[in-house]
Amino acid sequence: MIKYSKNILSLALILLTTGVFAQSVNAPIDMADGLYQSGKIYVVVTVLTVIFIGIVIYLILLDRKISKLEKEIKNK
Numbered sequence: 001m002i003k004y005s006k007n008i009l010s011l012a013l014i015l016l017t018t019g020v021f022a023q024s025v026n027a028p029i030d031m032a033d034g035l036y037q038s039g040k041i042y043v044v045v046t047v048l049t050v051i052f053i054g055i056v057i058y059l060i061l062l063d064r065k066i067s068k069l070e071k072e073i074k075n076k
Helices: 004-020 030-038 041-075
Strands: none
Touching: 030 041
């Protein structure tokens, strides 16, 4: 019984907070328009892309290292 009430409470809180975010949907985004007009949006997109690619490469290398360590532990 308590399990269901927690789920209902969580659902109610989620539904209440979505209304808060929905109020700002039609608001104009001045910063993005300014960056687009000055051409700096491409710099922002490039920097974000480089950061994302760096994180992906780091995770791939980390996964390889972890796999190697797991194999070493398993073979001992």
